[in-house]
Structures are given as C-alpha cells and as structure tokens.
Amino acid sequence: MKPRSTLFDEAFLRRLEHLDLVTRRPVAGHLRGSHRSRRTGTGMVFADYRPYSEGDDTRNLDWGIYLRLDRLILRLFEEEADLPVYLLLDTSASMGHGEPGKFDFARQIVAALGYLALRNYDRVSAIAWADGVASELSGRRGRTQVWPLFRFLEGLTPSAGTDLNAALRGTFGATRTRGLVILVSDFLDAAAFAESARWLRQFRHEVVAFHVMAPDELEPDLPDQVELQDAETGQALVLESTSQLLEAYREEMARHCKDIENACRREGWSYLLAKTDAPFEDLMLMALRRAGVLR
Numbered sequence: 001m002k003p004r005s006t007l008f009d010e011a012f013l014r015r016l017e018h019l020d021l022v023t024r025r026p027v028a029g030h031l032r033g034s035h036r037s038r039r040t041g042t043g044m045v046f047a048d049y050r051p052y053s054e055g056d057d058t059r060n061l062d063w064g065i066y067l068r069l070d071r072l073i074l075r076l077f078e079e080e081a082d083l084p085v086y087l088l089l090d091t092s093a094s095m096g097h098g099e100p101g102k103f104d105f106a107r108q109i110v111a112a113l114g115y116l117a118l119r120n121y122d123r124v125s126a127i128a129w130a131d132g133v134a135s136e137l138s139g140r141r142g143r144t145q146v147w148p149l150f151r152f153l154e155g156l157t158p159s160a161g162t163d164l165n166a167a168l169r170g171t172f173g174a175t176r177t178r179g180l181v182i183l184v185s186d187f188l189d190a191a192a193f194a195e196s197a198r199w200l201r202q203f204r205h206e207v208v209a210f211h212v213m214a215p216d217e218l219e220p221d222l223p224d225q226v227e228l229q230d231a232e233t234g235q236a237l238v239l240e241s242t243s244q245l246l247e248a249y250r251e252e253m254a255r256h257c258k259d260i261e262n263a264c265r266r267e268g269w270s271y272l273l274a275k276t277d278a279p280f281e282d283l284m285l286m287a288l289r290r291a292g293v294l295r
Contacts, residue, residue: 019294021116048076084179085117085124092130094188096158098214100276106184106212107153112284114149129167130160162189164196172203184210187260194263207269208293215277
C-alpha cells in the first residue's frame with residue numbers, strides 16, 4: 001500500500017494527471033523524456049538538413065534528394081530528453097507566518113510541480129533553503145520517487161533567516177545541467193532580489209518565481225496598539241497603528257512585490273503572486289497554464 005501524504009488527496013493527484021510541465025527552450029537532458037533536446041539524432045520530430053560527412057550514420061540519408069540532386073544530405077531530428085527541474089523551497093522562519101499558512105501552501109506548490117516532473121520522467125532536485133542550503137533531495141527520476149519527495153517535504157520546518165543569494169550560490173556554485181528552476185518564497189530578504197537574479201542569470205536556466213504571501217501581510221488588520229516581532233531576528237517594535245501607517249505599509253508592500261516582479265520580467269522569467277487564501281487548484285490549474293508553465 002502506498003504511504004499516505006498530507007499534502008494532497010487522491011482526487012487532486014488525478015486532476016494533475018492531465019497536465020504537463022512545459023519549457024520554452026530545448027533542454028540538454030541525457031535520458032529519454034518528454035521535452036525537446038538541443039541534440040539531433042533519431043527522434044520523431046524533423047529538425048533540419050545538413051550535408052553528409054564521413055562517419056555519419058547513413059540511415060539518416062535522404063535518398064530522395066540523392067536521386068534528384070546527386071548529393072548526400074542527412075535528415076536531422078529532435079530527440080526527446082529529460083528536463084532537469086530544480087525546486088527551491090524557502091524554509092526561513094518568515095514562511096511560518098500567515099493564515100492560511102505560507103509554508104504549507106508553498107510545500108503544496110513544490111510537491112505538485114515535483115509530482116508532474118517525476119511523472120514525465122524528468123530529473124528532479126528539491127532544495128530547502130533559508131540563510132543558505134538547508135537540505136536537498138537530488139537526482140530523482142520516475143513515478144516511484146513521488147513518495148520520497150513528499151516525505152522529504154513533509155519533514156521540513158521553517159526556521160533561520162533568509163539569504164537567497166547564499167542559497168543560489170550553494171545550489172548552482174557547482175556545475176548543474178541547465179534546466180527549469182522553480183523558486184517558491186515570500187522573498188522577505190534583506191538583500192535585493194535583483195542581485196540574486198543577476199547572479200543566477202549567467203547559468204541560463206529557465207526560471208519560475210512563486211511569490212507566496214498571506215492575506216494579512218498584504219492587507220493587515222491591527223489593533224490600535226501593537227507589538228510587532230521579526231520572526232527571523234527576534235527584534236520587536238511597539239507602535240501605534242494608525243490609518244496613515246497602514247496605508248504607508250500597504251504601499252511599501254505593493255512596491256516590494258512589484259520590484260520582485262519587475263526583476264523577474266527583466267530576466268525573462270515567469271512570476272506569479274501566490275496568495276494563500278486563493279483556491280490552490282485555481283493556482284495550479286489556471287494561473288500556471290496562463291503563465292505557460294503547465295499545459
């Protein structure tokens with residue numbers, strides 16, 4: 001019997017069966033999968049022609065062209081390759097905030113996309129990060145790895161500070177095959193997101209950023225006197241909550257979200273603001289389709 005997961009029920013998993021991860025670029029995988037490879041060879045989709053060179057496989061010669069033009073021309077085909085998928089989940093202490101909770105919502109996003117990638121026989125790595133890389137489940141492929149992925153995610157808890165730049169350098173500092181990077185975070189980082197984006201750009205991955213926010217972060221409802229405490233540093237601030245202060249906060253939060261979105265757009269990445277009070281299936285089945293991440 002399969003172990004039960006608290007992340008999804010079976011009905012939702014069945015709905016995911018009708019979707020596929022897509023990538024805008026050809027991929028550089030090694031094993032057979034469901035995505036276009038940059039290599040050409042014995043695939044089913046015709047790609048191009050090129051002149052025959054000594055040592056080429058004669059099975060790909062176009063004999064029709066030879067009979068008409070007396071020239072040896074090879075037919076090239078796109079191969080189907082597996083896609084490296086890197087799932088980076090923010091496990092910093094700030095992710096433990098919110099009602100509905102940000103962390104559980106974020107884990108569902110990662111689990112769903114990991115499920116789809118493994119079902120497509122892509123190579124999946126799940127990286128938990130906070131002020132650096134906290135833990136990793138790497139190099140998984142095939143349907144049988146869905147439950148180990150779910151157990152890995154269910155064993156995580158939010159703690160520590162936030163340093164996306166350190167996490168990205170810890171993850172991609174070593175050579176990794178170019179693929180699809182999925183960032184799931186509230187992006188409440190003291191450092192600028194744009195700096196991390198510029199560093200990641202050099203590896204030419206395709207990137208999707210999920211900006212996970214709780215309703216009370218976007219539209220806070222506070223009493224007149226309130227003590228606010230930073231979940232990551234422990235610093236506390238006692239203040240009087242006024243309409244002017246709340247309006248200034250909302251403007252600053254909207255500016256923060258827009259800055260993250262603009263940084264992603266400049267790099268050609270996909271950006272989605274994932275509000276935890278939105279129906280999760282709407283996010284997965286509608287918003288991701290519009291963004292071109294699912295089909």
